[in-house]
Amino acid sequence: MRLVLQRVKGAEVKVEGQTVGKVGKGLVVFLGVKNGDGEGDAKYLAEKVAKLRVFEDTSGKFNLSIMDVGGEVLVVSQFTLYGDCRKGRRPSFTQASPPEEAIKLYQRFVALLQERGLRVETGVFGSRMLVEIQNQGPVTFVLES
Numbered sequence: 001m002r003l004v005l006q007r008v009k010g011a012e013v014k015v016e017g018q019t020v021g022k023v024g025k026g027l028v029v030f031l032g033v034k035n036g037d038g039e040g041d042a043k044y045l046a047e048k049v050a051k052l053r054v055f056e057d058t059s060g061k062f063n064l065s066i067m068d069v070g071g072e073v074l075v076v077s078q079f080t081l082y083g084d085c086r087k088g089r090r091p092s093f094t095q096a097s098p099p100e101e102a103i104k105l106y107q108r109f110v111a112l113l114q115e116r117g118l119r120v121e122t123g124v125f126g127s128r129m130l131v132e133i134q135n136q137g138p139v140t141f142v143l144e145s
Contacts, residue, residue, distance in 0.1 A: 001041040001105065002081045004030040007054050007139035011074045013123040014130045021121035026071030027054075028133055031109060032081030033102035034095045041145035042105050046112035049073070054139055066118065073113055076123040076131055077106050099126055 005027055012022040029049060055064035055071070066073060079102065083091035096102070103125050113120045123129045 001034065001037045001045055001109070001145045002032045003045060003049070003143050004078070004081065005049060005052070005054070005141045005143060006030075006133060006135050007137055008074075009134040009136045011131065011133045013074060013076055013121075013132075015124045015127045020124055020129075021074050021076075023072035023074045023119075023121050025069065025136075027066055027073045028131070029073060029075045030078040030081060031075055031106060032078050033097040033105045034082050035097050037097060037105055037145065039105075039108065042109045042112060044145045045143060046109055046116070048143055050113060050116045050118060052141070052143075054141065067116065072119045072121065074121045074123075075106070075110050075113070076129065077102070077125045 008026060008028050010024050011028045013020055027049065050067055051065045053062050053065050055069045057063040079093060079096040082096040083093055084095060085091050106125055110120050110122055
């Protein structure tokens with residue numbers, strides 16, 4: 001699994017003009033699932049996201065996690081994180097897990113974050129979404145299992 005994590009002041013995801021997920025201070029997680037990923041990958045990344053210290057303390061240092069600051073998480077599926085652009089002019093998505101398999105790990109990742117007490121909002125898996133992000137910092141990280 002691969003994810004792009006952004007620290008945000010706020011974020012919102014819309015499908016067909018309707019808001020389906022919205023968060024205030026917290027994190028936006030774009031999540032891609034590749035062939036062969038499993039439960040262990042979801043657990044590893046959920047734990048990492050919950051405890052990664054990307055929020056500043058009173059000294060301005062990254063010492064606080066999303067759990068420490070009581071933030072929210074918006075998780076958006078993004079198979080294009082496994083787009084291979086090395087050859088030709090059109091990305092290849094052969095590494096991306098098929099949707100019927102990817103959705104299970106996507107949902108499991110969300111559930112694992114919720115089990116840690118985090119408020120989690122989501123996009124709609126497999127939909128065309130409009131994601132509006134107020135990236136704070138900007139702070140962006142790429143994580144892989």
